[in-house]
Amino acid sequence: MVKFIDLANRKNNASGDIVEAGLNYRKNYVLNNVIPEKNARKHNTRTCHIHDLECYDITYNCIGVAVFDMIGNKYRNFRNMLSALHRAIVEITNIQSGGIGFIDFDSDIAPYVTNESDSEIIDCFRNFFLDLNMNTRKGCEKPYVTFNIGLETSEAGRRIVRLLLEAYEKGDERENPFIFPNLVFKLKSNVNVEVSSPNHDLYIKALKVTSKRMVPTYFNCDSSSNKEYLSNTIGIMGCRTRVVSNVNGREGSLNRGNVACVTLNLVQMAYKAEGNKDKFFELLCENMNDAKELLLHRFHLLCNQGDFEDVYAKGYYAGSEKAKAYEMLKNGTLSIGFIGLWDAVSVLVNESIDSVSGMKTNFELAYSIVQRMRDYTDQATNNEQLNFSLLASAAEGVTGNFAQYDSMNTGREYEVCKKGFYTNSFHVPVDLSVTYKDKVDMEGRFHRLCNGGSITYIELNEMPGINIEAVKEIVEYAYENDCNYIGINFPMDNCKACGFIGRITDDCPYCGSNDIRRLRRVSGYLSEEKSFTSGKQKELKRRKSHMAFSGWGEIRND
Numbered sequence: 111m112v113k114f115i116d117l118a119n120r121k122n123n124a125s126g127d128i129v130e131a132g133l134n135y136r137k138n139y140v141l142n143n144v145i146p147e148k149n150a151r152k153h154n155t156r157t158c159h160i161h162d163l164e165c166y167d168i169t170y171n172c173i174g175v176a177v178f179d180m181i182g183n184k185y186r187n188f189r190n191m192l193s194a195l196h197r198a199i200v201e202i203t204n205i206q207s208g209g210i211g212f213i214d215f216d217s218d219i220a221p222y223v224t225n226e227s228d229s230e231i232i233d234c235f236r237n238f239f240l241d242l243n244m245n246t247r248k249g250c251e252k253p254y255v256t257f258n259i260g261l262e263t264s265e266a267g268r269r270i271v272r273l274l275l276e277a278y279e280k281g282d283e284r285e286n287p288f289i290f291p292n293l294v295f296k297l298k299s300n301v302n303v304e305v306s307s308p309n310h311d312l313y314i315k316a317l318k319v320t321s322k323r324m325v326p327t328y329f330n331c332d333s334s335s336n337k338e339y340l341s342n343t344i345g346i347m348g349c350r351t352r353v354v355s356n357v358n359g360r361e362g363s364l365n366r367g368n369v370a371c372v373t374l375n376l377v378q379m380a381y382k383a384e385g386n387k388d389k390f391f392e393l394l395c396e397n398m399n400d401a402k403e404l405l406l407h408r409f410h411l412l413c414n415q416g417d418f419e420d421v422y423a424k425g426y427y428a429g430s431e432k433a434k435a436y437e438m439l440k441n442g443t444l445s446i447g448f449i450g451l452w453d454a455v456s457v458l459v460n461e462s463i464d465s466v467s468g469m470k471t472n473f474e475l476a477y478s479i480v481q482r483m484r485d486y487t488d489q490a491t492n493n494e495q496l497n498f499s500l501l502a503s504a505a506e507g508v509t510g511n512f513a514q515y516d517s518m519n520t521g522r523e524y525e526v527c528k529k530g531f532y533t534n535s536f537h538v539p540v541d542l543s544v545t546y547k548d549k550v551d552m553e554g555r556f557h558r559l560c561n562g563g564s565i566t567y568i569e570l571n572e573m574p575g576i577n578i579e580a581v582k583e584i585v586e587y588a589y590e591n592d593c594n595y596i597g598i599n600f601p602m603d604n605c606k607a608c609g610f611i612g613r614i615t616d617d618c619p620y621c622g623s624n625d626i627r628r629l630r631r632v633s634g635y636l637s638e639e640k641s642f643t644s645g646k647q648k649e650l651k652r653r654k655s656h657m658a659f660s661g662w663g664e665i666r667n668d
Contacts, residue, residue, distance in 0.1 A: 129249065136164040144411070149404040156515040157378055158401060159508045161371045161447075162207035167411045169418070170427075170442060171370060172208035172254075172347045174363035177218035179426050188231060191222045192238040199253055200246045205420045206367075209254030211347030213363045216259045216274075220267035228273055235277035239288045254635065255291040258329065258345035260316065261301055263308045271312045275326075279319045285609035287602065287629060289636045293319075293326035294346045297589055301341075303332075314578065320598055321574040321581050322611070324631060327565070327597040330589050334558050349504045349635055350563040350595055351445075357495055358440045365428040366441050368562070370408050372401040373447035373503040375512045376479065377532050380457035381520040387475070390458055391482065398446060398486045402498065405444040409496065412439060444496055445562040446487055447503030449512065450532035451476055452539050457524055463539065466548045477555065480536060484559040499562030502535030509534060535564065546584050546656040554591035566593045567631070568656050570600040572613060602629040602636075 140163050141150045152158050162171060180198035181191065202210060212218065223231070247253045259271050274293075281287050295302075295316040302309035316326050331341040336354070343362030344354050353366050374397050383390035413435040422433045429438040455476050456463045463469055469476075483500050490498040509531045513521070521527035533539045536556040538549050546568045553566045568584050581598055588596040603614040607623035617624045628639040 133164050140164065140166045145404070146407060149400060149407075152397070152400060155519075156512045157375055157397060158404075159373045159375075159511070160404065161373065165207040166370075166408055167415055169206050169416060170208075170412065170439060171206065171368045172210065172351055173202070173206060173367035173426060174211040174213045174345060174347050174353060174365065175202075175426055176214065176364060177212065179365065179424075186222065187224065188219075188222045188226050189234045191219065192234055196238060196241045199242070199255055201420075202424070202426065203247045203253040203255075205417075208368065209256060209348030209351070211256045211258065211345055211351075211363065211367075213258050213345040214261065214342045215257040216262040216267045216270045217342065220262055220264055220270050223266045223270060228269075231270075231273045232277045232280070235274055236280060236282065239277065239291065240282060242290045243288055252290045254348055256294055256346055256348060257291050258294045258296055259326070260296040260309060260312060261298055261331075261342055263301065268309065268312060271309075272315060275312075275315050275319045278325065279322060281323075281609070284606070285611075286604055286606055286627065287323050287611070287636070289629070292349075292635055294329050294595075295326040296329045296331050296341060296345065297585075298331040298341050303586075303589070314582075317578045317581050317585065320585075321576070321578050324598060324600065324602055324629075324636060327595065328585050328589070330592075330594050330596065332589070333592050333594045335561060335594055346563075346595060350502065350565045352499075352561065352563040352594065353443050353497075355561065356441055356497055357491055358497070359428060360441075365426065367427075367443070368445055368499075369412070369439050369442035370405055371445040371447055371501060371503070371562075372404055373449060373501075373508055374398070374401060375450065375508075375516075375532075376448050376454035377450035377457060377512065377526060378516055378520060380454040381516065381524060381527075383458065385458060385460055387458055390454075391479075394479065394482060395486070398483060401446045402444075402486075402490050402494075405446070405498070406494065406496075409439060409444060440496060442497065443499045443562060445499045445501040446483065447501035447535075447562070448480075448483060449503050449509055449534055450526075451479060451536045453526040453532050454479070456526050462525065464542060466542075466544055466552070469538065469542075469552055473552070476536070480556055480559045484561070487561075500560050501562035502556070502560040502564035504534065535560070537567070540569075544656060547587060549656050550588045550591050550593060554588065554593050557592055557594045560594075563595075564593075565595040565597055567597045567599050570598065570656070573600050573602060573611070574598075597631065599631045603627070604629065 144167055153160050177195060181194045186194060242255055243252055245251055278288060278293060297303055301307055302313040320326055329346050336344055339354055343364055345363050351368050353363050353368060355361055379390055379393040382393055416435050418435055421427050422430050425431055427438045428441040452463050455472050459472055487498040487500045513527055513531050517527045536553060538544055538552055550566060557564045566588055574581050585596055601613050604611045604627050605618035605623050606625045606627050608621040610618050610620040614626050629636050630639050
């Protein structure tokens with residue numbers, strides 16, 4: 111039996127051992143008995159990866175919701191509202207395979223603020239976050255929960271954002287950082303971007319928290335992909351999933367989600383093409399066709415035998431009131447993802463892509479590959495009248511699994527395979543020495559093509575700390591250059607004994623403890639470095655910063 115291990119957010123406990131054994135059995139069963147043989151073979155040979163394989167014929171992936179959907183309109187005080195919401199999150203996270211995105215969280219919970227003091231609300235949030243960091247998903251994982259905030263301009267709504275950010279910045283009772291929830295600050299002109307806008311102070315507050323905690327990340331409501339939609343109806347689910355357009359009904363992210371995803375191994379296709387670009391595009395077309403057929407197979411199987419009784423009862427999903435899976439799932443998305451764009455280009459042109467000039471020389475080829483995939487998903491949407499989308503995959507486990515398999519097969523002679531991982535989606539290779547502006551200039555042009563979700567990360571060599579202006583400069587440059595979603599990464603070590611945060615080499619410089627938690631962003635969410643999959647461990651060692659700090663007040667561009 112093939113063993114599958116591809117998740118950093120899984121605790122090593124008794125439940126985790128049992129869940130892992132069950133997952134491996136279930137995934138092998140699905141591959142051998144449920145999926146068409148051709149698609150199972152391509153999964154096994156790492157031409158593609160079928161995500162959430164264990165849930166193939168059981169449930170969908172993720173959902174975007176409002177607080178009202180989860181707890182109704184019954185009056186509750188602020189503390190009781192958060193308790194009820196936590197119970198609802200625990201319930202829903204165990205009836206789907208992926209994340210939960212609250213699309214307009216500040217507007218949702220502002221009505222529950224009454225006469226509580228600031229300290230009471232902060233205390234409520236911190237306890238809520240502690241609950242969300244319990245392993246209540248399958249008994250061994252934290253729920254994948256994302257709160258989109260930043261647009262509500264009412265007094266209560268602004269207060270909520272300010273206090274939520276303060277609670278997240280404070281951390282737990284020992285000031286250790288929270289891993290979940292993921293906070294996403296929505297950037298919108300005339301709301302929070304400009305100095306004169308009503309929520310600009312909250313934006314600055316968010317940047318301050320990012321500078322210390324890596325969270326929030328930033329969703330660009332004004333990008334070319336998002337500007338045509340109502341900002342309070344769109345947001346991020348999970349690490350980058352974007353669900354907006356809908357050929358079957360109401361657009362936006364609320365009460366909809368991604369049904370299923372397949373990620374393609376562009377690098378393996380490049381190996382097989384042996385430098386022949388026409389052959390590569392033939393293979394790409396073939397594998398896009400196979401991915402579409404697989405997604406349709408999965409979609410119709412879910413419609414016929416998926417387990418959605420709880421979803422119907424709760425009414426979370428658009429169309430669920432009809433108690434018919436097709437009427438519900440047709441509002442979701444079917445995503446085709448990809449990884450290794452620049453690794454594939456390097457193989458196709460038979461030269462190392464090790465500089466900005468090398469990327470610029472080959473940009474037309476890289477762009478044409480992603481454009482071809484987007485054209486295909488658009489055509490599939492029109493032909494099938496289902497919402498196919500192109501996803502710039504997160505590929506937490508896949509990045510290493512693909513490279514490991516290829517290193518023993520078609521990729522064994524290639525340098526891009528020997529490093530042990532492929533670079534995510536269209537990202538600039540992690541080991542290139544580039545400035546943050548170079549990285550944004552290169553990646554920003556791809557975001558508009560990836561309507562299923564995308565992100566640009568900027569790596570820093572140290573925690574920015576008080577240097578909020580540097581983070582602001584990066585975020586706004588990405589905002590202005592059409593990035594849909596923006597994240598700042600840096601090493602975040604914290605002493606679990608005293609709460610000290612900073613780069614810790616061995617023992618805590620403050621109290622001497624060696625009980626150190628080393629948090630990094632794995633693929634959209636924070637995780638302990640020791641929990642990274644093998645491919646991500648190798649990637650982490652090669653990551654180069656795009657802006658270097660020689661202290662908390664001094665910066666330089668690499």
